[in-house]
Amino acid sequence: MLKKEIVVKTEKQFISLKSEINELIKDEMGMGIVNVFVAHTTCAIKVMEGEILLLSDVQDYLAKTWPKDGGYRHDMIGIRNVPINERINGFSHMRQLFFSSDANIPCQDGRMQLGQWQDVFLIEFDPARERKVIITYYS
Amino acid sequence: MLKKEIVVKTEKQFISLKSEINELIKDEMGMGIVNVFVAHTTCAIKVMEGEILLLSDVQDYLAKTWPKDGGYRHDMIGIRNVPINERINGFSHMRQLFFSSDANIPCQDGRMQLGQWQDVFLIEFDPARERKVIITYYS
Amino acid sequence: MLKKEIVVKTEKQFISLKSEINELIKDEMGMGIVNVFVAHTTCAIKVMEGEILLLSDVQDYLAKTWPKDGGYRHDMIGIRNVPINERINGFSHMRQLFFSSDANIPCQDGRMQLGQWQDVFLIEFDPARERKVIITYYS
Numbered sequence: 001m002l003k004k005e006i007v008v009k010t011e012k013q014f015i016s017l018k019s020e021i022n023e024l025i026k027d028e029m030g031m032g033i034v035n036v037f038v039a040h041t042t043c044a045i046k047v048m049e050g051e052i053l054l055l056s057d058v059q060d061y062l063a064k065t066w067p068k069d070g071g072y073r074h075d076m077i078g079i080r081n082v083p084i085n086e087r088i089n090g091f092s093h094m095r096q097l098f099f100s101s102d103a104n105i106p107c108q109d110g111r112m113q114l115g116q117w118q119d120v121f122l123i124e125f126d127p128a129r130e131r132k133v134i135i136t137y138y139s
Numbered sequence: 140m141l142k143k144e145i146v147v148k149t150e151k152q153f154i155s156l157k158s159e160i161n162e163l164i165k166d167e168m169g170m171g172i173v174n175v176f177v178a179h180t181t182c183a184i185k186v187m188e189g190e191i192l193l194l195s196d197v198q199d200y201l202a203k204t205w206p207k208d209g210g211y212r213h214d215m216i217g218i219r220n221v222p223i224n225e226r227i228n229g230f231s232h233m234r235q236l237f238f239s240s241d242a243n244i245p246c247q248d249g250r251m252q253l254g255q256w257q258d259v260f261l262i263e264f265d266p267a268r269e270r271k272v273i274i275t276y277y278s
Numbered sequence: 279m280l281k282k283e284i285v286v287k288t289e290k291q292f293i294s295l296k297s298e299i300n301e302l303i304k305d306e307m308g309m310g311i312v313n314v315f316v317a318h319t320t321c322a323i324k325v326m327e328g329e330i331l332l333l334s335d336v337q338d339y340l341a342k343t344w345p346k347d348g349g350y351r352h353d354m355i356g357i358r359n360v361p362i363n364e365r366i367n368g369f370s371h372m373r374q375l376f377f378s379s380d381a382n383i384p385c386q387d388g389r390m391q392l393g394q395w396q397d398v399f400l401i402e403f404d405p406a407r408e409r410k411v412i413i414t415y416y417s
Contacts, residue, residue: 061372
């Protein structure tokens with residue numbers, strides 16, 4: 001197994017991880033699989049196309065389905081056992097549920113076997129933060 | 140590979156599997172990945188935060204989006220080739236689709252590399268039943 | 279590792295991959311995991327029940343939530359850097375987001391450890407096409 005932990009500053013909502021993954025696996029000949037995992041509850045890993053208008057469609061859908069002011073009980077900070085300045089992000093948690101924390105992609109001869117339009121994204125649902133992503137390759 | 144099959148009585152809708160997983164992998168030094176899989180079509184495996192008000196938000200969303208009496212054709216027992224007392228659970232199947240049957244989590248030195256707020260849940264969409272979960276560790 | 283790449287003509291929307299997977303792994307005794315991955319952005323891999331009325335419920339939900347004429351910006355072909363006859367399929371991309379590109383299933387003695395009602399489907403969101411699915415077994 002090969003592993004790399006990276007910290008990503010999420011200044012964009014959709015961040016391609018392809019070059020980081022390819023860098024890790026580029027010398028691994030033969031068959032393998034790469035597992036990509038994000039260690040946060042308000043981020044996701046998603047294999048999808050990165051066309052910018054599509055990303056705007058996704059953003060629209062998420063904002064309409066789980067608006068920021070959606071009256072989430074998770075945001076009732078006053079009754080929870082957390083600091084009073086706890087982040088108000090029920091919407092981020094709900095949006096994450098639509099996605100997953102991990103993706104698992106077959107590799108061959110140092111490359112992921114992605115289709116022509118596929119990319120691997122870290123999706124951020126909170127404002128920009130530093131996020132840990134763990135990339136593990138096994139063969 | 141290490142494997143453990145467990146049977147969980149789902150008396151709660153969200154059941155943390157963290158202690159069962161940690162018990163299996165606790166002596167495994169170095170890098171690994173754990174695959175968690177539920178062998179039922181109306182349950183899911185989800186890496187998420189277990190804060191109770193958030194769980195109520197999730198339950199609200201599922202109940203609103205796929206109500207029990209949603210007129211699912213899967214519930215037209217009378218025209219299907221099943222016993223007349225077949226469980227009426229179209230809503231459970233639809234809610235499961237929102238999630239996944241498996242999660243795959245990197246491990247290091249006997250622990251899952253979960254973030255601070257992440258836990259691994261078995262989610263039950265039917266009433267309480269006995270459910271089989273398969274936990275497989277490889278390194 | 280064992281790997282098989284197959285090309286599936288998606289004349290149906292939900293296509294069971296069980297026999298293809300079982301054929302690959304049938305001589306593999308002991309423990310293993312199979313990764314199933316589709317190399318296209320408008321297809322998904324999903325472990326679910328294949329009961330036909332349930333499939334109609336799923337189709338209803340997808341059509342209602344992401345209609346073909348949903349006004350997706352991805353479909354504004356005239357402002358994108360693509361041929362003018364580019365496929366209009368914003369709805370297919372949005373429906374795919376609800377699902378995943380991969381599933382990971384534990385195996386034992388040459389068989390996937392699926393539950394009684396579980397099957398592994400390739401789901402097609404576009405009209406019938408030829409699609410590449412990669413099946414990888416490791417133990």
